[in-house]
Amino acid sequence: MIRDVVLLGVEDALSETVGKAVLASVRMSASQTFGFKGNTYLRKKISDLNKTAKVLPVFLITDLDSPTGCASELIRDWLSDPPEPGLIFRVAVVEIESWIMAHRKALARFLAVSQDRVPRNPDQLRNAKEKLLTIASVSRRRDVRDDLLPARGSTAKVGPAYNSRLGEFVRTEWNPQSAAASSPSLKRALSALETFRDG
Amino acid sequence: MMVNRLMVKNWRNFPRIDVPMKERQFLVGPNASGKSNLLDVFRFLRDIATTEGGGLQKAVKDRGGVSKLRCLAARRDPEIVIETHLSQSAEAEPEWRYSIGIKQEARGKRQTYLTHERVWQGEHQILDRPDADDKLDRDRLTQTYLEQINANQKFRDIAQFFQSVTYLHLVPQLLRFADSFQGTLENDPFGQGFLERIAKTTGRTQSSRLSKIEEALKIAVPQLQQLKFIRDDVTGRPHLQALYSHWRPQAGWQREDQFSDGTLRLIGLLWSLLEADSLLLLEEPELSLNAGIVAELAPLIHRMQRMRHRQVLVSTHSDALLTEAGIDGREVLVFSAAREGTEVKLASDFDEVRVLLANGFTVGEAVLPRTKPESAGRLGAIQ
Numbered sequence A: 001m002i003r004d005v006v007l008l009g010v011e012d013a014l015s016e017t018v019g020k021a022v023l024a025s026v027r028m029s030a031s032q033t034f035g036f037k038g039n040t041y042l043r044k045k046i047s048d049l050n051k052t053a054k055v056l057p058v059f060l061i062t063d064l065d066s067p068t069g070c071a072s073e074l075i076r077d078w079l080s081d082p083p084e085p086g087l088i089f090r091v092a093v094v095e096i097e098s099w100i101m102a103h104r105k106a107l108a109r110f111l112a113v114s115q116d117r118v119p120r121n122p123d124q125l126r127n128a129k130e131k132l133l134t135i136a137s138v139s140r141r142r143d144v145r146d147d148l149l150p151a152r153g154s155t156a157k158v159g160p161a162y163n164s165r166l167g168e169f170v171r172t173e174w175n176p177q178s179a180a181a182s183s184p185s186l187k188r189a190l191s192a193l194e195t196f197r198d199g
Numbered sequence B: 001m002m003v004n005r006l007m008v009k010n011w012r013n014f015p016r017i018d019v020p021m022k023e024r025q026f027l028v029g030p031n032a033s034g035k036s037n038l039l040d041v042f043r044f045l046r047d048i049a050t051t052e053g054g055g056l057q058k059a060v061k062d063r064g065g066v067s068k069l070r071c072l073a074a075r076r077d078p079e080i081v082i083e084t085h086l087s088q089s090a091e092a093e094p095e096w097r098y099s100i101g102i103k104q105e106a107r108g109k110r111q112t113y114l115t116h117e118r119v120w121q122g123e124h125q126i127l128d129r130p131d132a133d134d135k136l137d138r139d140r141l142t143q144t145y146l147e148q149i150n151a152n153q154k155f156r157d158i159a160q161f162f163q164s165v166t167y168l169h170l171v172p173q174l175l176r177f178a179d180s181f182q183g184t185l186e187n188d189p190f191g192q193g194f195l196e197r198i199a200k201t202t203g204r205t206q207s208s209r210l211s212k213i214e215e216a217l218k219i220a221v222p223q224l225q226q227l228k229f230i231r232d233d234v235t236g237r238p239h240l241q242a243l244y245s246h247w248r249p250q251a252g253w254q255r256e257d258q259f260s261d262g263t264l265r266l267i268g269l270l271w272s273l274l275e276a277d278s279l280l281l282l283e284e285p286e287l288s289l290n291a292g293i294v295a296e297l298a299p300l301i302h303r304m305q306r307m308r309h310r311q312v313l314v315s316t317h318s319d320a321l322l323t324e325a326g327i328d329g330r331e332v333l334v335f336s337a338a339r340e341g342t343e344v345k346l347a348s349d350f351d352e353v354r355v356l357l358a359n360g361f362t363v364g365e366a367v368l369p370r371t372k373p374e375s376a377g378r379l380g381a382i383q
């Protein structure tokens, strides 16, 4: 089995961008992506993905979402069969935004806020997305606020260009190795990938 | 008859293509990856073969000349080649093979001429140009034998096959306002002459097709009860009428100019599937159709094919269209950007796709992410 090229399963486009950056930082890559329909969809497909992992390594990123949940229990909860060695199932604690925020310095610069605003332990937040929005709301840059924050009275949880602006950050500024220093769940994901890669 | 293999060299954005084809073939790829360009290969062959048309010269001229057709990535080799294999079914050995090479003169009149025209019937080559006559009179190479009734007797079947290629990119606005158009575009690519085509179909054939379409519309269009073809008493123009259940019986008839885009497209699509047994080219049939209906297009095409063996090439962007579990990886051509131009491969040629398909994923799930532009979301980040 080729060990440095994987199928990347994600909930949405932002996680895809994060996943690709994470893979690149450990000299791996995605031959193909999968998902983009949220968490329930990945869950529905987990057993097929596990079968796929017999032949083709699968790197699956999902959000823990619930702050009380336990990442190691999540997989047992999702999957009744034992996970294949080729299934690299990683849970962002508590959301993909935690991983993004974990590169504090770069995010503060990108959002034009002081670094003190960005939490030191993003994995311990109850709601990472909300926190990120709170940080963005004090941005010195109007275009950042305008893209990331929902308009007053909006029924949307995030602003009109939330994913694409954060995606741009991840592509251009975000460094997974630096972020891993503040996010234990990201650090575990990186070492799981490396362990798998080196077989 | 159907195309069971297509080979091209230097056609538009394709340096090379060599792919087998099935009765039902889906074309998927990012925007501007050449799906329409591939369909145009067959429209080009049709334009050459159309007897009342101007043959090769006109087919090239209508497309802006060889310089527009030739692949820009082809720097040293200026020749365009198209070869198709025709057979009774996808698995059968080809009954016919037809191949042409085209170039433009480098000097002088810069005419478009054939570098070759070859025909095989089974294993036997029955035409090999340039022949002795061509060598004496080079002007002969400005015309194909395919376009000349006197010269194509021995392979008339091929000429007829290409002539009857149909391209459907139904634009509801054009159909709706057909009355205000002066005539229709050549070959009616966008369906303005569609109503005339229904009108020309006679008696039993017309009513049996319309009743099949009515049956499908009753499922797909809420409240539609009946579909009827009529001629206007005053103008004599052909029209379609539908009766909707929520109106009073006599007042409830609506004409096609009031149908929804989706209804019109579905009618056009169904009619085309039932109309003939020649190659049908469908351009993005999912447009303005509800996702639930789009999900049924693939099986619908398949079932219609049982009645009429009409080969269908479908370009699509639709996840819904490709969710059908019964789509074979060999029925999908994937267009992807390569270093120079676009590469076309069967979905089943990709190891990852094959593995996914074998493990319960649909073609939509396994293939469409490959056709997403690299790092989607960038568009939204443009300032």
Ligand SMILES: Nc1ncnc2c1ncn2[C@@H]1O[C@H](COP(=O)(O)OP(=O)(O)O)[C@@H](O)[C@H]1O
Residues within 6 Å of the ligand: B011, B012, B013, B014, B029, B030, B031, B032, B033, B034, B035, B036, B037, B038, B067, B068, B069, B070, B071, B072, B073, B341
């Ligand atoms: N002669 C040529 N050489 C290279 N590229 C070409 C040529 N002619 C057209 N193209 C390219 O083909 C693309 C359009 O392809 P098209 O078939 O319309 O795409 P799709 O239908 O997949 O959206 C354009 O990007 C255009 O630049």
Ligand SMILES: [Mg+2]
Residues within 6 Å of the ligand: B035, B036
């Ligand atoms: Mg197109």
